Amino acid sequence: MKKTLLPISLFTLALLAGCGSQPPAPEQDGAGVESRNPNAVSSTSPIGTSSTDPYALAALKDPKSPLSKRSIYFDLDSYVVKGEYQALLDHHARFLAKNTQMKMLIQGNADERGSREYNLSLGQKRAEAVKKALQLLGVNEAQLESVSLGEEKPVCMEASDSCWAQNRRGDMLYSGEF
Amino acid sequence: MKKLISYLSAGILFISAASASLAQLSIEITGAGAQRLPIAIADFAGERVVSQALTSVIRSDLERSGRFQLVDPGTAPMNENIAPNFIDWKSRGADALAAGSLSATPDGRYETRFRLYDTQTQAAIAGQALAHNSNQLRATAHRIADTIYEKLTGERGIFSTRIAYVVKSAGRYELQIADADGNGAQSALASREPIISPAWSPNGGKIAYVSFEAKKPIIYVHDLASGRRHVAANFKGSNSAPAWSPDGRKLAVVLTKDGASQLYLVNADGSGVTRLATSAGIDTEPQFSPDGAFIYFTSDRGGSPQIYRLPVAGGSAQRITFDGSYNVTPRLSPDGKNLAFVTRDGGRFRVAVMDLASRQVQILTDTAKDESPSFAPNGRMILFATEVGGRGVLAAVSVDGRVKQRLSVQAADVREPAWGPFSK
Numbered sequence: 001m002k003k004t005l006l007p008i009s010l011f012t013l014a015l016l017a018g019c020g021s022q023p024p025a026p027e028q029d030g031a032g033v034e035s036r037n038p039n040a041v042s043s044t045s046p047i048g049t050s051s052t053d054p055y056a057l058a059a060l061k062d063p064k065s066p067l068s069k070r071s072i073y074f075d076l077d078s079y080v081v082k083g084e085y086q087a088l089l090d091h092h093a094r095f096l097a098k099n100t101q102m103k104m105l106i107q108g109n110a111d112e113r114g115s116r117e118y119n120l121s122l123g124q125k126r127a128e129a130v131k132k133a134l135q136l137l138g139v140n141e142a143q144l145e146s147v148s149l150g151e152e153k154p155v156c157m158e159a160s161d162s163c164w165a166q167n168r169r170g171d172m173l174y175s176g177e178f
Numbered sequence: 179m180k181k182l183i184s185y186l187s188a189g190i191l192f193i194s195a196a197s198a199s200l201a202q203l204s205i206e207i208t209g210a211g212a213q214r215l216p217i218a219i220a221d222f223a224g225e226r227v228v229s230q231a232l233t234s235v236i237r238s239d240l241e242r243s244g245r246f247q248l249v250d251p252g253t254a255p256m257n258e259n260i261a262p263n264f265i266d267w268k269s270r271g272a273d274a275l276a277a278g279s280l281s282a283t284p285d286g287r288y289e290t291r292f293r294l295y296d297t298q299t300q301a302a303i304a305g306q307a308l309a310h311n312s313n314q315l316r317a318t319a320h321r322i323a324d325t326i327y328e329k330l331t332g333e334r335g336i337f338s339t340r341i342a343y344v345v346k347s348a349g350r351y352e353l354q355i356a357d358a359d360g361n362g363a364q365s366a367l368a369s370r371e372p373i374i375s376p377a378w379s380p381n382g383g384k385i386a387y388v389s390f391e392a393k394k395p396i397i398y399v400h401d402l403a404s405g406r407r408h409v410a411a412n413f414k415g416s417n418s419a420p421a422w423s424p425d426g427r428k429l430a431v432v433l434t435k436d437g438a439s440q441l442y443l444v445n446a447d448g449s450g451v452t453r454l455a456t457s458a459g460i461d462t463e464p465q466f467s468p469d470g471a472f473i474y475f476t477s478d479r480g481g482s483p484q485i486y487r488l489p490v491a492g493g494s495a496q497r498i499t500f501d502g503s504y505n506v507t508p509r510l511s512p513d514g515k516n517l518a519f520v521t522r523d524g525g526r527f528r529v530a531v532m533d534l535a536s537r538q539v540q541i542l543t544d545t546a547k548d549e550s551p552s553f554a555p556n557g558r559m560i561l562f563a564t565e566v567g568g569r570g571v572l573a574a575v576s577v578d579g580r581v582k583q584r585l586s587v588q589a590a591d592v593r594e595p596a597w598g599p600f601s602k
Contacts, residue, residue, distance in 0.1 A: 077482065077504070114527055115506040115520060115549060116374050116594070117419045118476055118483055120395065121432065121439035121460040124416060128438060147394055148416055148434075152372040159568065 055091075055098045060174060066091040072130055072170040076111075079125035081133045081170075089130070092172060093137030100143065105178045106130045107171045108148045109155075111164035116151060123148030130170040203360025203572070203592070208582040211244040215330055218249040218272035220256035222292065224280035228315065229255065232280060232290065235319035236326070239337040239359065243327060243558075244581030251275075258293040264300045272297055274330060276322075287311055290318050294326055304329040316361060336554045340598040341561060342366075342376040342385055343572060347590040353387060355402065358554075358597070360585050366400060367407075375419055378598045379426050379446075385596075386410060386420035386429055386446075397431055399446055410448045421465045421473075422446075430454065430464035430473055441475060441488075455488055455495065463507050466490075467514050474498070474508035474517065485519055498532070501539065505530075507550060511557040516577060518551040518560050529562050531577055542579040552597045559583075563593045 059065040072085045081089070096102060108127030110119035127146035135141055156163035219237050222229040240246040249272040256262070256277035267275050278292030287309055294304040306325055310318045317338065324335030336358055345352045351373045356363040367373060371390035378385055383402060388395045395416040400407040411417040415434030422429060429446055432439045439462045441454040454473065455461055460483070463476040472487045477495070479486070485499040485508045499505035504522035511518070517532040521539075526546040532539045547565040554561065559574045559581065566584065570591030574583045586592060 113547065114504065114522065115463065115476070115483075117432070117463045118460070118506050120374075120416060120418055121434075121462045124434050125438055125460060146415075150374075150395075152374075152390065 055095045070172045074168040079129045081129050096139045103175045105173045106146045109169045110151045111167040112151045120150035123150045126170045203585045206584045211580050214247040216247045217274040218251040220251040220277045222278040223255040223257040229280045232319045236323045239323035264297050267297045334556045342596045344594040345590050376596045382599045388418045424470045432462045476506045509551050542575045555600045561595045561597045
């Protein structure tokens with residue numbers, strides 16, 4: 001029972017988070033502000049708080065971590081996860097295995113051409129393919145949820161081959177990001 | 179709770195059926211039929227401004243159909259009770275002539291009367307008297323155009339029917355309902371999230387559609403008169419592609435609750451879900467044949483998206499399209515004889531029609547991004563979405579490919595058209 005309720009509650013959270021007058025904007029880092037504190041300049045001791053574990057929670061926010069890469073790109077009409085993404089998926093699988101409280105929402109997308117409904121199904125298949133690949137790498141299914149956005153949420157808006165290639169995509173989002 | 183209320187009020191706006199929308203569809207005729215019947219529609223007698231408004235709508239309806247050539251009737255109003263000078267009208271080139279009158283009635287309404295004449299046989303071949311309010315002028319004109327069209331072509335006119343479509347502008351999606359000529363658009367639903375796949379119930383009273391307003395695709399059934407709606411399918415995963423059964427009691431839908439997109443049947447009230455078919459791949463875009471015997475759908479079970487059909491009573495699916503690597507969105511003509519669909523050919527997506535008896539396919543359009551074909555209820559025209567100059571527009575093409583029209587809204591994308599049924 002708990003298992004079936006979970007996705008609904010996640011969507012409810014998403015619904016609440018999406019309220020207000022604007023469509024949800026992607027999270028952005030704030031702009032840096034120069035420090036004017038002279039003590040900050042002279043401090044040389046290393047910051048010993050970050051873990052060396054590459055699959056610690058903090059690694060999710062580290063732009064140098066392979067976990068910062070969240071997108072799997074697909075060929076036209078295809079929902080086959082290409083071999084080149086195996087290493088990336090392996091990193092995410094390890095992270096999920098280590099952080100069992102974390103959940104992942106996989107959003108499948110399609111480029112704008114052709115049938116909207118077929119593209120919705122294609123996006124679902126792409127999200128499912130990423131989910132299955134992660135399960136094969138040992139991830140517990142209860143941590144994974146796949147949804148499709150079809151062709152409705154393109155990241156690139158031009159009508160060009162390179163743009164369409166960016167929109168044929170599966171995105172991996174972690175708890176707190178969706 | 180406060181947040182939820184603000185979401186409901188800010189995100190989803192129900193607009194009463196009475197409120198007219200600002201966005202107006204404008205129609206451009208880009209191709210006409212080969213054999214057009216020359217017809218003159220004289221200005222009707224009566225209050226000049228009102229009667230001219232009426233006759234101009236009749237004329238543009240008939241012209242837009244691509245079946246008529248309008249003959250200049252001159253400026254003299256013509257009452258339906260005065261015998262026309264048939265020799266004169268024949269010499270002007272008119273094979274048919276309509277004349278009429280519009281008069282105010284004691285109860286503050288109007289009565290419009292007209293007669294249709296055949297100038298060859300010099301006989302009145304149709305006539306009608308219609309009582310209406312001043313705000314029903316366009317509807318009255320559409321009724322008259324329907325009568326003229328049916329009398330002269332032998333098939334029912336579609337001028338009194340309505341169309342549904344989605345307008346997207348700056349992060350806002352609106353499901354709109356307009357007259358078949360694009361006039362009188364009203365918004366049934368507005369949302370900040372996508373609305374797709376509107377489908378008219380067979381009696382025209384309801385529209386089923388897919389809305390992403392809850393951040394995932396959910397199927398709703400929306401009563402047009404009251405604006406009230408209910409959820410018809412909200413299972414785990416996505417819920418999409420609703421298609422009404424001919425009796426209006428069930429919806430064929432696509433659900434991913436058991437994995438990939440598969441076909442199911444639900445009652446229109448959302449109860450009693452049953453699975454229709456099972457495949458390893460994608461099954462989507464179901465549509466019932468008009469006799470209810472088959473469900474046509476898109477599937478990639480053979481390696482590429484193609485159109486199949488499945489007997490509703492049970493049995494195996496039969497493949498219908500074979501040419502090319504992408505044939506999607508099957509839509510049956512109202513008589514069940516033709517199948518419209520979208521085919522990809524060298525990177526172009528175009529509307530094609532298949533004669534189901536001979537299996538012969540004709541590509542009807544020369545555009546490149548066609549989607550969502552939808553038959554007019556008389557089967558004569560196919561409405562579809564396409565792109566012109568990077569903007570979504572609606573277009574219509576006759577089943578023989580000759581008559582072409584374009585419907586666009588200024589500064590907005592129009593998409594997902596669905597042509598409503600004949601009004602009862």
